[in-house]
Amino acid sequence: MLHRKISCAAEVLKVKDLAKVFGATKVLDGVSFTVRQGEVVSLIGSSGCGKSTALRCTNFLETPTSGQIEFLGEAISVTTDARGEPKIVNAAAVRGLRRHVGMVFQNFNLWPHRTVLGNVTEALVCVLRLSRKEAEEIALWALSKVGMETFRDRYPQQLSGGQQQRVAFARVLAMRPKLMLCDEPTSALDPELVGEVLKIIRKLAEEGATILLVTHEMRFARELSNRMLFLQRGRLEQDDTPEELFRNPASEAVKRFLSSVMPANA
Known part of the structure; x- marks a missing residue:
């Protein structure tokens, strides 16, 4: 297991009373948690529990219905306007947040008309x-971190899914983010390719990256995470170390989920 002393580290991200409503469906209902520098935090729970929505609200790819995101000490709140629509307070800070928060998606999101090198340099030049x-120079450094520098002139369609996801990680690394968000980064991969992407995440964690991870790779999350957050129907039911969460599930929902995704002798 990966263990790092992070209890005294500075808070990079502080999420308070995060709520998200789609029509009549309350996807997130008052979720609060923190992520400290150098910490790996995994969001877990059954499909549809709000994990990916929470992640996307963190960098405002989805606008929360209400709540507050504090990033590196700067707060961005969401209230409701006269029409009942979400209104971002301190909206100017969203751009700064996105500049320092990198996101790896489920489906790579590479530009098919650009080479591997072009995919990684685009944001560096344009942003x-x-x-x-x-x-x-920075792009080649980032590609070397994920073992893809020799593929610099290839196009995404010439790569395997695992290689494309490694390029996606390089694209994020090149921006030198203060926080990495990973949304089910192995879910679109064939089983034999999952391991190579998990190795990249493990390497970044060992080097001190701050990572908020949504994953269904439960054994991996248990070994790598400093903390695991269990979501159930949009609410945070348990926020604990992996050891504590697996040893003492906080509710029947946590216990049922763990028994469904982990072997009895795990």
Whole structure:
């Protein structure tokens, strides 16, 4: 297991009373948690419990219905306007948050018309305004971190799913984020390719990356995480170390979920 002392580390992310409603469905209902520097936190729970929505609300890919996201000490709150629509307070801070928060998606989201190198340099040039030379140097560094530098001139359709996901990680790493969000990064992969992506996440964690991870790879999450957050019907039912969560489930829902996804002798 990966163990790092993070109890005294600074809070990178603080989520308070996060709520998200789609029509009449309350997907998130007052979720609160923190992520400290160098910590790996896994969001777990059954399909439809709100894990991915919570992750996407963290960087405002989805606008929360209400609640507050505090990133590196700067708070961004969501209230309701006169029409009952969500209104972001301190909306200018969202751009800064996104600049320092990288996200790896389920389905890679690579540009098919750009090479591996082009996919990684695009944000460096267009967002950070680096020169093409600087961007390529950083991109090659990031690709080397995930073992993809020799594929720099290939296009996504010439890569396996696992290789495409490694390029997606390199694209995030190149931006040197303060926080990485990973939304089921292995769910679109064939089983034999899952391991190579999990190795990348493990390597980043060992190097001190701060990661908020949604995953169904329960054994991996148990070994890697500092904390695991169990969501049930949009509510946070347990926030504990893996050892405590597996030893003392906080509710029958947690117990049922763990028994359904882990062997009895795990």
